[in-house]
Amino acid sequence: GAVVSQHPSRVICKSGTSVKIECRSLDFQATTMFWYRQFPKQSLMLMATSNEGSKATYEQGVEKDKFLINHASLTLSTLTVTSAHPEDSSFYICSARDGARWATEAFFGQGTRLTVV
């Protein structure tokens, strides 16, 4: 199956700093990538849709100025958590779709555990 690589897997940062998380599709072109947040024992919560070459679309309640998304190429999307605070600590997961197939298989990255201290 297709591979989506997410980096880093874990990051600890100080409150007020910014953190960048990368999501790469390794063997297919992803015109669309999705960013999720997952709390313990909860399901995935969609944060935003990353579209190659255009602005990201954010779900209701997600601060676009705090969670900056850039999708500069067909294989890379980045999520930057700006001015991070302890409440931003969470598990962030990206997913990528092969633009040629809708949801036949949605592939996920390994996730990033962000801890803000």
Place this chain on the structure above:
Amino acid sequence: EDQVTQSPEALRLQEGESSSLNCSYTVSGLRGLFWYRQDPGKGPEFLFTLYSAGEEKEKERLKATLTKKESFLHITAPKPEDSATYLCAAGSGGGADGLTFGKGTHLIIQP
């Protein structure tokens, strides 16, 4: 509103004890029903996609089935390495990602 409910929330089995996980869904225009395995601290790993009622798919000790209202993930003679959280998601084309996730079933297989 699309909804996906998984049961039970948690399940503890002895090694070799077969069981089934349930995923009930209410979506308008199901395009696919997805099953994923998620290990602690990892992203979801794709297992199956089911497209129509009556469809079945198998992979090692896992078999997924689909009806018009629910999907089952049958686990036959499980081993400790099958311990994980199993997520199902209904794809309907609604929402930005077209997916509605359940909260998952946390499965523990004891040796």
